[in-house]
Amino acid sequence: MGPNSTFTRRSLLTATAGAALVPAVAGRATAVPRPVAVPRAAAAPLPDGARIAAEVRTEFLHGWRGYTAAAWGYDEVCPVSGRHHDFFAPGRTFGLSIVEALDTLYLMGLDTDLAESCDWIEAHLDPAQDAEVEVFEAVIRLVGGLVAGYHATGRGSLLARAREFADRLLPAFTRSPTGIPYTTVNLRTGAVQGTTVALAQAGTSVMEFGELSRLTGDDRYLDASMRAYTAVLDRRSSLDLLGTSLNAETGRWVDPASVAPNPPVDSFYEYLWGGGALLKNRQLTDWFQLLTRPVLARQSVRADGLLWFRSVDHRTGRPVGPPRQSELAAFYAGLLGKGGFLQTGADYYRSWTAALDRHPVLPETLDYTDLAAVDRGNQLRPEYPNSAFDLWRITGDGYYRQTAYRWFRSMAESQRVAGGYTVCGDVTVRGMQPGDLTPAYWFAENLKYLWLMFSGTPRFDYRRGLLSTEGKVLRGLLPG
Ligand code: DMJ
Numbered sequence: 356m357g358p359n360s361t362f363t364r365r366s367l368l369t370a371t372a373g374a375a376l377v378p379a380v381a382g383r384a385t386a387v388p389r390p391v392a393v394p395r396a397a398a399a400p401l402p403d404g405a406r407i408a409a410e411v412r413t414e415f416l417h418g419w420r421g422y423t424a425a426a427w428g429y430d431e432v433c434p435v436s437g438r439h440h441d442f443f444a445p446g447r448t449f450g451l452s453i454v455e456a457l458d459t460l461y462l463m464g465l466d467t468d469l470a471e472s473c474d475w476i477e478a479h480l481d482p483a484q485d486a487e488v489e490v491f492e493a494v495i496r497l498v499g500g501l502v503a504g505y506h507a508t509g510r511g512s513l514l515a516r517a518r519e520f521a522d523r524l525l526p527a528f529t530r531s532p533t534g535i536p537y538t539t540v541n542l543r544t545g546a547v548q549g550t551t552v553a554l555a556q557a558g559t560s561v562m563e564f565g566e567l568s569r570l571t572g573d574d575r576y577l578d579a580s581m582r583a584y585t586a587v588l589d590r591r592s593s594l595d596l597l598g599t600s601l602n603a604e605t606g607r608w609v610d611p612a613s614v615a616p617n618p619p620v621d622s623f624y625e626y627l628w629g630g631g632a633l634l635k636n637r638q639l640t641d642w643f644q645l646l647t648r649p650v651l652a653r654q655s656v657r658a659d660g661l662l663w664f665r666s667v668d669h670r671t672g673r674p675v676g677p678p679r680q681s682e683l684a685a686f687y688a689g690l691l692g693k694g695g696f697l698q699t700g701a702d703y704y705r706s707w708t709a710a711l712d713r714h715p716v717l718p719e720t721l722d723y724t725d726l727a728a729v730d731r732g733n734q735l736r737p738e739y740p741n742s743a744f745d746l747w748r749i750t751g752d753g754y755y756r757q758t759a760y761r762w763f764r765s766m767a768e769s770q771r772v773a774g775g776y777t778v779c780g781d782v783t784v785r786g787m788q789p790g791d792l793t794p795a796y797w798f799a800e801n802l803k804y805l806w807l808m809f810s811g812t813p814r815f816d817y818r819r820g821l822l823s824t825e826g827k828v829l830r831g832l833l834p835g
Pocket of ligand 1: 622683
């Protein structure tokens with residue numbers, strides 16, 4: 356999830372309505388409804404920013420020390436049992452939490468930990484393991500993490516490792532007759548599998564692969580991502596909507612529902628905007644605009660003054676499925692802000708803030724008609740503070756810092772255990788049934804957004820910086 360190259364600081368209340376910010380897009384035009392501001396509740400005054408930044412860093416270190424003490428070199432820590440978890444394949448490790456943490460360690464000034472992490476990668480990380488990996492996850496976590504680590508440290512070994520992973524992932528793209536990548540690839544053999552491909556799997560590589568092409572001068576990575584995008588765009592409906600998943604070999608839609616901005620399509624849209632901004636690629640930006648307008652026009656709904664997104668059949672625009680919203684969709688508030696739909700993004704953020712009034716720790720899935728938890732677990736997800744960070748950068752509005760801090764405190768009060776931070780089983784019961792996992796993305800995302808909002812670190816270019824869907828800083832790390 357990432358931003359605009361030019362950030363203006365203006366009050367949300369005086370911001371131009373989103374529709375007026377939308378550049379003209381050639382082709383079939385869709386009218387975007389005029390946004391209506393969702394009222395926001397007064398938030399408590401914040402402690403001093405430097406004090407919050409210190410608190411955030413302390414909590415990051417609590418999680419990091421939990422990982423390093425119990426699971427160093429493994430993908431993820433189970434902070435309650437002290438065991439570890441293999442993320443990609445049983446019995447295989449990629450030291451995923453280490454790779455995911457690199458640029459966060461840099462931004463927080465944890466330079467000794469960063470050096471030790473890089474040393475581990477140089478000594479142990481093997482991109483040629485006999486492991487069948489999810490291409491989407493390997494790109495955003497491993498390739499992205501290593502590229503961001505390279506930007507943070509200048510260590511060429513990290514870039515070389517990123518490139519080797521990308522080379523081993525490329526068969527998923529190049530062996531596909533349509534260009535839509537197979538979902539898995541064996542890193543050692545190059546064998547590909549998985550023909551039913553969700554949009555996020557088809558279109559979440561252009562930021563990492565584009566940056567890798569820029570750094571190496573090798574266009575194969577960017578070309579693979581663009582070919583996949585073109586294959587999907589060619590299959591949009593007459594309404595300029597997309598379904599959920601396609602067959603990589605036939606190119607036919609498997610699931611025709613447009614479920615944006617929910618998973619498993621979420622980051623497809625995010626990377627059209629992010630790739631456009633990072634690579635200065637007008638085609639990607641135009642596609643983002645082209646596909647976003649009908650999502651806003653046909654899928655946005657207002658319930659009790661809050662803004663949500665329903666699912667529709669991408670061919671007819673008719674509503675399908677129950678009124679559900681995944682927590683993962685909360686990233687879309689920031690994306691809309693960055694993409695030129697600021698008031699709509701602000702409204703959507705306020706909807707999620709209302710959900711947090713009801714559930715201080717967000718459940719995985721809500722019924723948006725009454726904010727009831729449908730899937731009651733919480734996977735320690737970062738989407739809400741991601742949007743807070745994006746909207747704060749665009750507007751400078753203190754509301755986003757207040758609400759992000761509230762989110763942070765709730766996480767600290769509910770999901771902190773002796774060995775770090777953990778997912779939980781049911782946010783609706785007292786005690787929340789702590790689970791036993793710190794997902795590796797927690798080291799990449801959750802506290803990075805808070806740190807960037809409160810620390811004012813000189814190691815980040817607040818104007819030009821761009822982050823991936825996994826929170827990797829792919830542009831804008833500064834020496835310091
Ligand atoms: C992260 O791995 C990425 O943000 C991905 O795009 C979807 N969300 C997870 C964390 O919730």
